[in-house]
Amino acid sequence: MKPALSSIRQCAGVAAAALGLTLAACSAPEPDDAIVAGDPSTLPAYNVPLVEHGADPWIHRTEDGHYYFISTAPEFDRIELMESDTLNGFTDAEPKVIWARPDEGPMGGHVWAPELHHIDGVWYVHVALGDADAPFRIRMHVLSNDNADPMTDNWVEEGQIETPWDDFALDATTFVHNGTQYLVWAQRDPDGRYNSALYMAEMPTPTTISDDVMLLTEPEFDWEHVGYHVNEGAAVIKRHGRIFITYSASATDHNYAMGLVWASDDADLMDPASWKKSPEPVFYSNESLERFGPGHNGFTLAEDGQTDLLVYHARSYRELQGSPLTDPNRNARVRVLEWDEHGFPVFHQDRDDNYHRDSNYIPLPGPQTQPDTDSKMNTKPFVSKAPFGELPDGREVTQFTLNNGNGMEVKLINYGGIITHLYAPDRDGNIADVVLGYDDLQSYVDDNPYFGALIGRFGNRIAGGRFELDGEVYQLATNDGDNHLHGGEEGFDKKLWDAKLVSDERGVGVELFLLSEDGDQGYPGNLEVTATYILTPDNEVLTEFRAETDKATPVNLTQHSYFNLAGEGDVLGHLLQINADHYLPVENLIPTGELAPVAGTPFDFTSAKPIGQDIRAEHPQLERVGGGFDHNYVLARDDQDGMFLAARALEPNSGRVLEVLTDEPGIQFYSGNFLDGGQQGKGQSYELYNGFCLEPQHFPDAPNQEHFQSTILRPGEVYEMRMSFRFSVE
Numbered sequence: 001m002k003p004a005l006s007s008i009r010q011c012a013g014v015a016a017a018a019l020g021l022t023l024a025a026c027s028a029p030e031p032d033d034a035i036v037a038g039d040p041s042t043l044p045a046y047n048v049p050l051v052e053h054g055a056d057p058w059i060h061r062t063e064d065g066h067y068y069f070i071s072t073a074p075e076f077d078r079i080e081l082m083e084s085d086t087l088n089g090f091t092d093a094e095p096k097v098i099w100a101r102p103d104e105g106p107m108g109g110h111v112w113a114p115e116l117h118h119i120d121g122v123w124y125v126h127v128a129l130g131d132a133d134a135p136f137r138i139r140m141h142v143l144s145n146d147n148a149d150p151m152t153d154n155w156v157e158e159g160q161i162e163t164p165w166d167d168f169a170l171d172a173t174t175f176v177h178n179g180t181q182y183l184v185w186a187q188r189d190p191d192g193r194y195n196s197a198l199y200m201a202e203m204p205t206p207t208t209i210s211d212d213v214m215l216l217t218e219p220e221f222d223w224e225h226v227g228y229h230v231n232e233g234a235a236v237i238k239r240h241g242r243i244f245i246t247y248s249a250s251a252t253d254h255n256y257a258m259g260l261v262w263a264s265d266d267a268d269l270m271d272p273a274s275w276k277k278s279p280e281p282v283f284y285s286n287e288s289l290e291r292f293g294p295g296h297n298g299f300t301l302a303e304d305g306q307t308d309l310l311v312y313h314a315r316s317y318r319e320l321q322g323s324p325l326t327d328p329n330r331n332a333r334v335r336v337l338e339w340d341e342h343g344f345p346v347f348h349q350d351r352d353d354n355y356h357r358d359s360n361y362i363p364l365p366g367p368q369t370q371p372d373t374d375s376k377m378n379t380k381p382f383v384s385k386a387p388f389g390e391l392p393d394g395r396e397v398t399q400f401t402l403n404n405g406n407g408m409e410v411k412l413i414n415y416g417g418i419i420t421h422l423y424a425p426d427r428d429g430n431i432a433d434v435v436l437g438y439d440d441l442q443s444y445v446d447d448n449p450y451f452g453a454l455i456g457r458f459g460n461r462i463a464g465g466r467f468e469l470d471g472e473v474y475q476l477a478t479n480d481g482d483n484h485l486h487g488g489e490e491g492f493d494k495k496l497w498d499a500k501l502v503s504d505e506r507g508v509g510v511e512l513f514l515l516s517e518d519g520d521q522g523y524p525g526n527l528e529v530t531a532t533y534i535l536t537p538d539n540e541v542l543t544e545f546r547a548e549t550d551k552a553t554p555v556n557l558t559q560h561s562y563f564n565l566a567g568e569g570d571v572l573g574h575l576l577q578i579n580a581d582h583y584l585p586v587e588n589l590i591p592t593g594e595l596a597p598v599a600g601t602p603f604d605f606t607s608a609k610p611i612g613q614d615i616r617a618e619h620p621q622l623e624r625v626g627g628g629f630d631h632n633y634v635l636a637r638d639d640q641d642g643m644f645l646a647a648r649a650l651e652p653n654s655g656r657v658l659e660v661l662t663d664e665p666g667i668q669f670y671s672g673n674f675l676d677g678g679q680q681g682k683g684q685s686y687e688l689y690n691g692f693c694l695e696p697q698h699f700p701d702a703p704n705q706e707h708f709q710s711t712i713l714r715p716g717e718v719y720e721m722r723m724s725f726r727f728s729v730e
Helices: 441-446
Strands: 008-010 055-061 067-072 078-084 096-100 111-119 122-131 134-145 156-160 169-177 180-187 197-202 213-217 231-239 242-249 257-264 292-301 308-315 331-336 382-390 396-403 409-413 419-425 431-433 453-455 466-469 472-475 498-504 507-516 527-535 540-549 558-560 575-578 580-584 630-635 644-650 656-662 666-670 679-681 684-686 693-697 719-729
Touching: 055 111, 055 308, 055 331, 067 111, 078 111, 096 134, 111 169, 122 169, 169 231, 180 231, 197 231, 213 257, 242 292, 257 292, 382 441, 382 498, 396 498, 396 507, 396 527, 409 527, 419 719, 498 527, 507 540, 558 693, 558 719, 575 666, 630 644, 644 666, 644 693, 656 693
Parallel strands: 008 213, 055 292, 134 169, 231 292
Antiparallel strands: 055 067, 067 078, 078 096, 111 122, 122 134, 134 156, 169 180, 180 197, 197 213, 231 242, 242 257, 292 308, 308 331, 382 396, 396 409, 409 419, 419 431, 453 558, 466 472, 498 507, 507 527, 527 540, 540 719, 575 644, 580 630, 630 666, 644 656, 656 719, 666 693, 679 684
């Protein structure tokens, strides 16, 4: 059965550790206290390789310190098991074949990635098997053995693990948390977008899963789909208040690399919002160390019973002998896994496997206290995504979370490209949400004064909703009296954008795409728009637009977040500076065409002053826009090209500073004049002046005012616009 995607609970990935013993999905009992890291310098130098032909290695350590090793046999035709009292003992141990594939039938194809688990006194091997007539028709199967010694011949075929949709499935791993057994596995997604993604479900028995399946992580970043679009080979370790799941991505040659997702150990593990994902690989090829394609890992404990070890496979050379599957030299290795002061695993990409034996080795201090796993300051950069509700027509909306590990976190949805939350630290490190918005989708659908939204095709107003272009008059939707505002009744703020997570040298982000078809809200031409949000390590939110059209059309895009740097109350005490000597007076909120000087008027923000200082001054322009500011400022660029500091706001009590940079000629300053308490969100009632907007853009009504800079985009041209919200403290 192939379910609709809506039946799969979707989430993103993870990166850290949690309390308990369950290592790499081993099914040993969970102790009351976290394991204390041992002294790695007392451990032996581990053989490299530990096992020469040991792809997809898995090591199970019993409570009395005995080890079992299982891996993919080079011929893909059997399951072998080895035992030893020491890890180095596996190098010369004799494997025992505990199961061989039959000559025919659904278990007679390739034999991949077996794992050994001990659950409720019974040994289980979870393994991926192909069909004799179709070796790559891979599905997950289970063997069991109720003998105390898994090296005996009492293995029974329990059959296939049935998933809600029947397709390529492999790399099953299982773990217990708070008394519930879970399965994590790789499978081709129902729509065939990926070779494999990782899914998770509860297990009523060691051979079955529940119908409630969650998408844990899918291959979205560039490093996850080199050669193949793959997330596979999950392994679980619980330490320091978190549950970490590593996984492998891309083709199984030198491009193979390990990623990380994590959740707090007190979270609902079947809630996609609980899981976070590292945007970068945590372990990958290192040519200088002759380590190529590390991945499909597990975890175990060293002989001291305390030190965590990473178990993985890699090749010692880059150029393969045949294809990745026919080259047999993926060898098994082990290395010490350390933890940083926040309780996150440290993989030491540039260290060799026996660095712990070096005389200069200085281990990281283990976490001395239980980390606060909910703190936005106590984390690594991550991304995550979770369902955010359904539109009236049934289309699903996703919320994305971007965290830079430095106290800033941005949440946004692909409906309207709306920034729903933006958390920033104050001078004392206290975190607050500094944008106005809602906690539910329906509020954005029903009554949204453009909170946090992407605006287009044309930001701001067009008089009468009419303009003439190349001899033809176009009538647009009018949604602000007789005028056209922010793209019309169904502007870009009300569109469901295609979205994907991205990561580059600047930070983590979301790329959104929209096709605005010819005639949309009355505009000519098919307009393809890409909007990208990037959160940088320096607490900067970059917004970049790119657009192309097949017919001449006005384009003026912007971002419409309402800010309150205190997190609550009015913004009248915020100190604002705008780098503009002139502004655009309005009549009926449409520019008159005059570029008026700000000097000597309430509109003068050339030096920082409180927003509320002149907001009630007797000036006709203030009265015309609802008793406050809602005007476009002409930025004083002085022939400066590129990104320019347009405005700066400071909230004195918290010390939070917002700087707005842009390559646009103007910026709209709006002081929240039309907020009236009717908007209820995040436990607040948004009253008059509870938020302000700084919207970089071209001038309003530009299509009708020839002396304003043109906003017309023509076929063959590319519209590009950049802006930034940069946060700091003082």
